[in-house]
Amino acid sequence: MKKVVKSLVFILSALLILPVTLIYFIIRPLIGEDVALTSCSQFLSLLPGKSSVYLRAGFYRFALTHCSPDAVISFLVLFSQQDTEVGSGVYIGPQSNIGRCKIGNNSLIGSSVHVMSGKGQHDFSDLDVPIKEQGGTFEKIVIGQNCWVGNGAMIMANIGANCVVGAGSVVIDDIPENAIVAGNPARVIKVRS
Numbered sequence: 001m002k003k004v005v006k007s008l009v010f011i012l013s014a015l016l017i018l019p020v021t022l023i024y025f026i027i028r029p030l031i032g033e034d035v036a037l038t039s040c041s042q043f044l045s046l047l048p049g050k051s052s053v054y055l056r057a058g059f060y061r062f063a064l065t066h067c068s069p070d071a072v073i074s075f076l077v078l079f080s081q082q083d084t085e086v087g088s089g090v091y092i093g094p095q096s097n098i099g100r101c102k103i104g105n106n107s108l109i110g111s112s113v114h115v116m117s118g119k120g121q122h123d124f125s126d127l128d129v130p131i132k133e134q135g136g137t138f139e140k141i142v143i144g145q146n147c148w149v150g151n152g153a154m155i156m157a158n159i160g161a162n163c164v165v166g167a168g169s170v171v172i173d174d175i176p177e178n179a180i181v182a183g184n185p186a187r188v189i190k191v192r193s
Contacts, residue, residue: 014059074094
């Protein structure tokens with residue numbers, strides 16, 4: 001019975017947020033998918049309360065590459081890249097900024113976490129060209145399943161399954177599975193066994 005009620009809530013949420021979803025699909029060809037997503041994401045992030053969690057998931061199911069209907073996307077969470085995947089049972093804490101990534105099932109992303117689209121987003125090698133005009137490359141960061149990323153962490157590299165990332169850590173190199181990392185830059189301090 002509980003499963004049926006949850007399914008009905010997910011369907012109802014998708015229907016209630018349908019006007020925003022339609023606006024997204026209308027403006028997407030005009031201004032680009034990432035700009036359209038960011039605009040809608042900013043609007044949806046401001047909706048308070050528990051019911052808004054369902055509304056956000058209802059929208060992101062259609063706007064992102066993949067978003068599980070049971071994902072918890074908290075207040076003030078911003079998405080900047082359409083090519084993002086959010087797995088089943090994922091929790092994303094308030095005030096987080098999520099770039100191009102894949103978040104595995106049952107992972108917990110704390111408050112104020114920044115998941116960057118890699119560490120090469122900005123090129124600054126040419127002194128004769130303004131940095132804002134030099135571009136960069138975006139890569140899809142993978143956060144494995146069953147991970148816990150602590151508050152205020154900055155993620156610029158892949159994280160293996162079953163990892164714990166300490167609060168305030170800056171991940172600039174790939175993290176192997178089952179690792180506990182902390183610091184700036186993040187280093188393995190223990191392996192979960």
